[in-house]
Amino acid sequence: MHVRNIYRNPPNFAELAKKHTVIAPFLFLNSNGVPKINFKDQQALRALTKALLLEDFQLDVDIPENVLVPTVPLRLNYILWLEDLLSWNNGFGKAGDEVCGIDVGTGATAIYALLATKKNQWRMVGSEIEPQSVMLARSNVTRNNLEKLIQIRHVKDSVLDQVLADSSPNQYDFTMCNPPFFGNEDETDSGTKTKKWRPEPSGAKTGTKNELIYAGGELEFIFKMIEESKKHQNSVRIFTTMVGIKRDFKELALKLKSVGVKNFASTEFAQGKTMRWGLAWSFDDLIHLIPPPQVTHEFENVPGCLNFENYIFSHLQTLNFQCLKWISGVDEEADTGLETGQTIHFITTENTWTGQRRRRREMERVRKGNAEVTTADNNSEEPPMKITKLSNENPGPASHQGEAMEAAPSNNILLESHVQLVRDGHRGRINMRLLGGSLGKDGLNQIVTYLKNSYNRDAQNPSTELYQLLKC
Numbered sequence: 001m002h003v004r005n006i007y008r009n010p011p012n013f014a015e016l017a018k019k020h021t022v023i024a025p026f027l028f029l030n031s032n033g034v035p036k037i038n039f040k041d042q043q044a045l046r047a048l049t050k051a052l053l054l055e056d057f058q059l060d061v062d063i064p065e066n067v068l069v070p071t072v073p074l075r076l077n078y079i080l081w082l083e084d085l086l087s088w089n090n091g092f093g094k095a096g097d098e099v100c101g102i103d104v105g106t107g108a109t110a111i112y113a114l115l116a117t118k119k120n121q122w123r124m125v126g127s128e129i130e131p132q133s134v135m136l137a138r139s140n141v142t143r144n145n146l147e148k149l150i151q152i153r154h155v156k157d158s159v160l161d162q163v164l165a166d167s168s169p170n171q172y173d174f175t176m177c178n179p180p181f182f183g184n185e186d187e188t189d190s191g192t193k194t195k196k197w198r199p200e201p202s203g204a205k206t207g208t209k210n211e212l213i214y215a216g217g218e219l220e221f222i223f224k225m226i227e228e229s230k231k232h233q234n235s236v237r238i239f240t241t242m243v244g245i246k247r248d249f250k251e252l253a254l255k256l257k258s259v260g261v262k263n264f265a266s267t268e269f270a271q272g273k274t275m276r277w278g279l280a281w282s283f284d285d286l287i288h289l290i291p292p293p294q295v296t297h298e299f300e301n302v303p304g305c306l307n308f309e310n311y312i313f314s315h316l317q318t319l320n321f322q323c324l325k326w327i328s329g330v331d332e333e334a335d336t337g338l339e340t341g342q343t344i345h346f347i348t349t350e351n352t353w354t355g356q357r358r359r360r361r362e363m364e365r366v367r368k369g370n371a372e373v374t375t376a377d378n379n380s381e382e383p384p385m386k387i388t389k390l391s392n393e394n395p396g397p398a399s400h401q402g403e404a405m406e407a408a409p410s411n412n413i414l415l416e417s418h419v420q421l422v423r424d425g426h427r428g429r430i431n432m433r434l435l436g437g438s439l440g441k442d443g444l445n446q447i448v449t450y451l452k453n454s455y456n457r458d459a460q461n462p463s464t465e466l467y468q469l470l471k472c
């Protein structure tokens with residue numbers, strides 16, 4: 001659960017029932033004598049959602065029989081992640097009520113729109129395809145006097161096209177969505193459930209078939225969303241969606257790349273035994289989808305911060321590019337372009353910066369059964385290290401960027417780091433920040449020494465681009 005989620009500690013049901021009699025009939029004492037409710041009971045779940053929304057968000061929500069009962073802790077996790085995404089980008093310089101978001105498929109309760117607006121004063125548009133849900137969602141908005149901040153729009157088809165038609169550049173800071181999960185009616189029947197489908201929530205199963213079904217299931221829905229997002233890339237800064245099946249990430253990453261998205265990240269939402277994931281993408285590569293490295297005084301002074309403050313900024317842009325080339329070696333595949341403020345998050349799983357001759361000798365020793373632990377040679381001028389961009393099969397509890405969603409072993413990471421170009425007037429510097437890896441600070445220092453050596457070597461070699469630049 002998100003660190004700021006107020007439900008990290010379960011509510012005191014007895015206290016809640018005293019204030020909100022709606023849950024009193026569902027209260028019972030468990031074997032330890034602690035008051036509980038049965039989450040598998042649809043009526044109890046509905047009563048609890050109503051009570052929590054009223055108690056913690058002063059939201060009075062009508063949830064009719066049979067419609068999807070939203071669990072508040074899980075919905076809150078998503079809102080908190082959106083808050084993070086905004087804060088990592090300094091809220092795009094906006095005050096709360098200037099932030100605009102779209103909740104795709106807002107449902108009968110309009111839960112996300114209501115929470116987002118009540119908690120953060122964000123302006124929200126909730127799109128919905130089901131006429132009955134549109135009506136109920138509007139009535140929930142009116143019931144809470146939030147018509148000025150929330151608009152419910154009835155859409156007939158498409159996922160983003162209709163709701164984003166006629167939008168202006170950067171009109172929306174984000175889109176969010178809890179997509180319909182099932183592909184057909186059989187899948188909603190737990191009796192025929194297979195592992196392919198989204199794992200059941202631990203609580204009661206609620207929701208009408210229309211709310212839950214989309215031909216092709218959530219993957220097709222998100223594919224459509226990704227395709228349509230390309231058309232509206234100028235209107236929305238960050239597109240996001242919930243994902244219910246972890247292994248869908250691999251296909252989603254491919255889909256994103258196919259429409260030209262390089263900047264995407266995932267996160268994990270946990271609520272009890274129920275796991276869901278969040279996927280965020282942006283067509284703007286400068287937008288932070290994972291926490292930016294902290295560029296603090298302290299950080300600037302840690303060993304490993306590479307400083308090029310003596311050179312003017314115009315040089316630095318190219319220098320930075322060059323620097324990443326040094327890091328990535330001749331691996332042209334690596335995306336070495338880096339704008340001011342942008343961060344490269346990389347993981348190395350192979351030590352290629354140590355001298356080749358030395359490595360060959362070590363290999364020889366290993367072959368002869370005389371293996372020795374490798375230590376890097378700080379002054380090596382030999383071929384540079386390769387970047388292996390962040391790879392980890394498990395999206396993990398933290399936010400991971402881009403290639404993080406592709407499967408790869410993660411247990412032999414030597415160094416994980418952020419590289420960032422920081423502008424400071426006409427000067428600038430390159431920061432490298434240690435995030436992890438078995439080599440730790442020593443590893444980062446080796447790379448920094450390597451970069452400095454490479455810099456000094458190229459700066460003195462008339463045949464290099466850097467030499468030409470510095471001469472101008």
Ligand SMILES: C[S@@+](CC[C@H](N)C(=O)[O-])C[C@H]1O[C@@H](n2cnc3c(N)ncnc32)[C@H](O)[C@@H]1O
Pocket residue numbers: 068069070104105106107108111112127128129130133155157158159178179180181210211212214
């Ligand atoms: C899983 S429910 C989520 C409801 C609510 N957002 C929540 O989290 O409780 C999915 C919702 O998407 C709606 N929906 C399906 N296709 C849609 C589309 N193309 N545009 C807008 N809403 C759609 C469904 O009617 C349903 O209300």
